[in-house]
Amino acid sequence: MPAPADxxxxxxxxxxxxxxxxxxxxxxxxxxxxxxxxxxxxxGLLCAQVPVGHGGIGMSSRRNGELTAFTGSRCSSLRSVMTxxxxxxxxxxxxxDPGQRHGYLEELTGGRLAAVGxxxxxxxxxxxxxxxxxxxxxxxxxxxxxxxxxxxxxxxxMIVVIGRYEDEAAAVVVPRRARxxxxxxxxxxxxxxxxxxxxxxxxxxRLPASAVLGGGGTALEMLVTTALTYGRVSVAWGCxxxxxxxxxAAVSHATGRTQFGQPLADHQLVARHLANILVxxxxxxxxxxxxxxxxxxxxxxxxxxxxxxxxxxxxxxxxGSSTALQVLASAAGQDGNVVARAxxxxxxxxxxxxxxxxxxxxxxDHAVATxx
Amino acid sequence: xxxxxxxxxxxxxxxxxxxxxxLTGRLKTEVAAAQDLFDTGLVSSMFAMELVVYLEQCYEVxxxxxxxxxxxxxxxxxxAALVHRLKTTVTPDAGAG
Numbered sequence: 368m369p370a371p372a373d374x375x376x377x378x379x380x381x382x383x384x385x386x387x388x389x390x391x392x393x394x395x396x397x398x399x400x401x402x403x404x405x406x407x408x409x410x411g412l413l414c415a416q417v418p419v420g421h422g423g424i425g426m427s428s429r430r431n432g433e434l435t436a437f438t439g440s441r442c443s444s445l446r447s448v449m450t451x452x453x454x455x456x457x458x459x460x461x462x463x464d465p466g467q468r469h470g471y472l473e474e475l476t477g478g479r480l481a482a483v484g485x486x487x488x489x490x491x492x493x494x495x496x497x498x499x500x501x502x503x504x505x506x507x508x509x510x511x512x513x514x515x516x517x518x519x520x521x522x523x524x525m526i527v528v529i530g531r532y533e534d535e536a537a538a539v540v541v542p543r544r545a546r547x548x549x550x551x552x553x554x555x556x557x558x559x560x561x562x563x564x565x566x567x568x569x570x571x572x573r574l575p576a577s578a579v580l581g582g583g584g585t586a587l588e589m590l591v592t593t594a595l596t597y598g599r600v601s602v603a604w605g606c607x608x609x610x611x612x613x614x615x616a617a618v619s620h621a622t623g624r625t626q627f628g629q630p631l632a633d634h635q636l637v638a639r640h641l642a643n644i645l646v647x648x649x650x651x652x653x654x655x656x657x658x659x660x661x662x663x664x665x666x667x668x669x670x671x672x673x674x675x676x677x678x679x680x681x682x683x684x685x686x687g688s689s690t691a692l693q694v695l696a697s698a699a700g701q702d703g704n705v706v707a708r709a710x711x712x713x714x715x716x717x718x719x720x721x722x723x724x725x726x727x728x729x730x731x732d733h734a735v736a737t738x739x
Numbered sequence: 740x741x742x743x744x745x746x747x748x749x750x751x752x753x754x755x756x757x758x759x760x761x762l763t764g765r766l767k768t769e770v771a772a773a774q775d776l777f778d779t780g781l782v783s784s785m786f787a788m789e790l791v792v793y794l795e796q797c798y799e800v801x802x803x804x805x806x807x808x809x810x811x812x813x814x815x816x817x818x819a820a821l822v823h824r825l826k827t828t829v830t831p832d833a834g835a836g
Contacts, residue, residue, distance in 0.1 A: 461803050461804075463803070580804065581803060581804020584808065585804065586808050588809070589787055589808075591784075593788065665792060666796075667790070668789065669792060670788040670792075671789070729785055732785070736766070736786065
């Protein structure tokens, strides 16, 4: 299996250097050091697919995927912030008019941090229930609503908020420091504990009309599907990274610890666990590669491939990390441990960017539509 | 009507016919140019996104921002009209995506 670090040596070395052995401490503290985020953002690595013309690195989805997996293997909280920043950048790339696009993307590749707000208290899986409003008011707009579980919002300088606008929908870029914006952290999230998940309340937030991407008027479903397609590919690669970390930890433990006079890896029931984790990592990776290749070849199948990849990779990460925890047993019995983190982080991946069940509904719909 | 208008009308009709063929193949059912794909339940928002990428790739246009309206993807005819409009409108930054 090719080592991704070979192809992305400098980028991975920077991530490795910044994370070091601190991911466990960040998990326990529930916080990422801001300088780490700023350094990666300034290097353009949190949204590495932004085209060169907009100040980005212009990585392919495949390469960015490998970088995302590598980052996820070190720290899923950091990888979650990377997913959010990349999704914000992609939403801006697709939805903004040319003037807005260049300005915002240069900010995002220059060190500023962004998050994207979809979910609301009454609109989770069913985003058609979004109640946040973006209303025209004189020369500007007024935003009112509440977004929940906004990944990275605690660190973000700007939040891309999806809301209702006239008869359609729009994405509006809300500066964190705008009057009427209240960001409050989710306390003790079950996974990706340092990813800065937060509730974002927007009360009578007045912004210039230029904050509405592309002037608004996009169909809500298309707006959401556009942004989530990036998010799903990114989360899927993050899950492949979780599995790579689990495989490394499980093999290391099983070969290093002796019980009943032989290494754990020589006990057949444990050996089967190792095989299952390897299979999980490979299955997840293949699904990710499939989706990224669809992205890079601009295939119309990219949307469904992203759903498939996210669904497959999150399932594999949840089962593979559970298996790894079984192999490490009490050695991974404490928060902060790489496998303990993987176990909690992977479960969250079965929920965000479309629950497993929502993904299954989309896949079933696709199966029916293409079998007719 | 000028000759260039006639030419673009012909191209638009051609695009419409291409799209009817694509949709018929993809949906495995006969599709008429003006048929409402959403009303007939043939198209989901996921398929609408597939159409966005298909049009962009096939006709070398960028469909962004307010053009991402469902009504633009409602039928082969509306998609052909969208492509035609994007082909004939100068967008200085269209290649950046």
